[in-house]
Amino acid sequence: MTQIAFVLAPGVTALDVVGPYELLRLLPDAEVRFVSHEPGPVLTDGGVLSLVASHSFAETPSPDIVLVPAVSVQDARVGELVDWLRGVHETTRWTTSVCGGAILLAMAGILNGHPATTHWVAQPLLSQFGAESRPEERIVRSGRIVTAAGVSAGIDLALWLVGELYGAEQAEVVQLMIEYDPQPPYDSGHVSKASARVLELATARMAELYPGESQPPE
Amino acid sequence: MTQIAFVLAPGVTALDVVGPYELLRLLPDAEVRFVSHEPGPVLTDGGVLSLVASHSFAETPSPDIVLVPAVSVQDARVGELVDWLRGVHETTRWTTSVCGGAILLAMAGILNGHPATTHWVAQPLLSQFGAESRPEERIVRSGRIVTAAGVSAGIDLALWLVGELYGAEQAEVVQLMIEYDPQPPYDSGHVSKASARVLELATARMAELYPGESQPPE
Secondary structure, three states: OEEEEEEOOOOEOHHHHHHHHHHHOOOOOEEEEEEEOOOEEEEEOOOOOEEEEOEEOOOOOOOOEEEEOOOOOOOOOHHHHHHHHHHHOOOOOEEEEEOOHHHHHHHOOOOOOOEEOOOHHHHHHHHHOOOEEOOOOOEEEEOOEEEEOOOOHHHHHHHHHHHHHHOHHHHHHHHHHOOOOOOOOOOOOOOOOOOHHHHHHHHHHHHHHOOOOOOOOO | OEEEEEEOOOOEOHHHHHHHHHHHOOOOOEEEEEEEOOOEEEEEOOOOOEEEEOEEOOOOOOOOEEEEOOOOOOOOOHHHHHHHHHHHHOOOOEEEEEOOHHHHHHHOOOOOOOEEOOOHHHHHHHHHOOOEEOOOOOEEEEOOEEEEOOOOHHHHHHHHHHHHHHOHHHHHHHHHHOOOOOOOOOOOOOOOOOOHHHHHHHHHHHHHHOOOOOOOOO
């Protein structure tokens, strides 16, 4: 069995973790778990939806694959999560992040000197932590570390990872199962494609929704 | 405020609902809720992850927008959900579904004579319920009803809907916020693009994971 641990912590962005989960859970030998400080509901960043952790970090000392979504770096217990990540990374087959999850990996020292990506808002913070920010790339691999850009990029990361683990045919099977044939009706999904006005509005809205999250935690 | 009700029920496919939620929650005047028979955790189809409903169906008699994901049509209480859908559709501004959610709308009589889409596995069932199946389309609009194809298609539906509700600029803002610039590393996300072998494997795996779900409920 391949044990896959999806991290949950207060302020998690739901799609960061649910997107990859929906592909990786389809693997024939996957033992999927949602891990947090304790089992039980974890409130996401929107303040309405909770996802339920199935296991604690302590119960999950050696996952084969760990996936870290964006969570609040201002949460009082973020240090425990960072310590757990540092520990499990010693023996993972793949250590992965989506969106601001890369900041957690960086805080754990895992990205020191590695190329990596994150949500466009957090790219400067990633550099401050000693990673080589690659804002133009959607998925960045460095050895057994794979980081993805913001939120929806986790779906591309997971599909790529299925191909690495089980080959192209299996990746195509899970892609068809979730009918991942994207046809976005607009084309503003990357900073390089958005208008100056759209970038300005999105930056302001991110700052409003996530105050202080793109600054180093104290 | 625009009240948006995301339906949860046993056997729900998490990404069907979390994908659209992650865009629609960013609307300036959205009052988002996750509705089910009762508030509390609802187990998803994978058997590991639960999502927590914030409100009951009874507490939510008149949402402006309702979004129905795939849930188990074999669940003992599916009739209550279908009755609720039939009722709320009378006054919704938009009634929407993702993946097998269209089957629930069809069971409620809402799709009679309407063009609609669903997951490729469920297209024949959609026709049996009196809808005009459109398996080649990712999003189908018919009046104030919008249905999306399988799982990941809900993201495209939600982005389209933001544009309808608030215009192109707002759609581009939320697209950038979730960095929805898809770059799937494989190209097998629609039946017309998949090889015969991949289709065969995916069909077998769907039947294994969802026994009886693509048959009419008894």
